[in-house]
Amino acid sequence: MSHDVRPADGTPAGPATSDLPGPARQPSLPDGYRLVRLTDERRRELYEVDLWAFPSGDSVDDLAEHPLPVSWDRTWGVETDRADPSAVPVDGAVPHVTELVAMGSSYPFARFPVPGGEIPVGGLTWVGVHPGHRRRGLLSAMMDHHHTGCAARGEAVSVLTASESTIYGRFGYGKAADSLAVTVPRRAALADVPGAEQHTARIEASDQARHADVVADLHRRAGAAHGGVGRPGWATRESPEQTAWYWASIPAFRHGKEPWRTVIVERDGEPRGYARFRRSLGWGQAGPDGSVEVFEAVALDPAASRALWGLLLDLDLMTEVKVPRLPVDDPLLTLLLDPRAAVPRVEDTLWVRVLDVAAALSGRQYAADVDVVLSVRDTARGAATTDAGEHPAPTPATQHWALVADAFGDATCTPTDRPADLDLDVRELGSVYLGGTSLASLAAAGLVTELTPGSLARASTAFGWPVPPACSWIW
């Protein structure tokens, strides 16, 4: 919070457009609010908004000295002024305080994996509004700002993980990937995989200097594996800020658990997989009742995966292993002789907003030859706008796009006057973009309309992908 003196009527300062990341314009905000770029000097204020938006037992002091995952040049806030009741008027003017009441940021994914390729993507994150300033349009204005910034930077797509799954559909986001939350009993039986027993393991305190390079290398190679087709969504932590955050040991986030541990499994001295986990020890009537939390478990091949899960499922004094975000096709579910023992629960992870249809659709590959015309409606608020500051068109903006692609080859997507084969909203285009949701299943729910008989099955096959998308970058 900072002080300044305003005229007696409290007129707020004008917009600080030149401070904004992205195009120099203000989105439509309610009166008295302005969007500003945040810098490291306002780190404590940012944490104050964060703790109002995401309540926890932590204090600003617990958090402010540790690394932040966001890049300041892509981080913004909304501030407002209010009269300072404790201040004495100066020459008839009422001292005001400037208060940060909302924030948002986006990760710079320059090489975000999409089916068969990589494109620049903006990863919306850390959106929060102070509860005293909610439901008056601050999020809507920030979404407009974010999408405009993506468009200006050539990011054809925005992705996010949502705190609540009901928020982002209205801004044109479609649910593009699920994950599984599982809890596996200790020593749950796993199928044998030849070669698993030839692995050795190093279990160490997570340490950036010691582990960062090997973990980043395994993470990247695991995403590109899968018979060479790669896993959509499997972005690496590209920015130094994301990397520093991942490796930071922040006591406030331990919640009674030990600090993060890293296990690396090796075969013939070569790293083949890693996991990041932490334990908490409890005692029940039957003795030790500890729990293991696995943040991520990544392996290059089936034997390394079997070795890694075998180790994680048999840590002393533990009775269960919790994995909050497991890719839906992780080998663990297939290796478990009793998959029901994991009690898998499906959760949404990646939400995708297609901002530039031509760039997005020609930036990925397709699993079958396709020649289809899509009628795409983009009426959602928060659509990318022009540098002139125009807001999304109030009337439905529908465009026909001709998509032509060879299976696992080149693709083109251009505007066309040809009649459409399929009709859908931009939300549904986001849902199918990473290959994890089928057009046919959306059509079954009435969200996609087949206008040319036979086009749905063909397009559905082409938009699919052999490997389901997964989110690899939460935090």
Ligand SMILES: CC(=O)SCCNC(=O)CCNC(=O)[C@H](O)C(C)(C)COP(=O)(O)OP(=O)(O)OC[C@H]1O[C@@H](n2cnc3c(N)ncnc32)[C@H](O)[C@@H]1OP(=O)(O)O
């Ligand atoms: C990518 C991420 O960072 S996800 C993290 C999002 N942040 C949080 O969950 C923290 C706690 N929540 C908040 O800070 C705020 O409530 C926010 C950011 C979710 C919403 O901010 P607000 O400024 O209140 O939103 P705003 O007034 O612009 O509302 C825009 C629309 O979204 C709707 N909306 C807002 N919050 C929610 C919600 N939690 N669930 C469903 N709809 C919502 C509003 O009703 C409004 O819809 P309408 O215009 O169709 O009636």
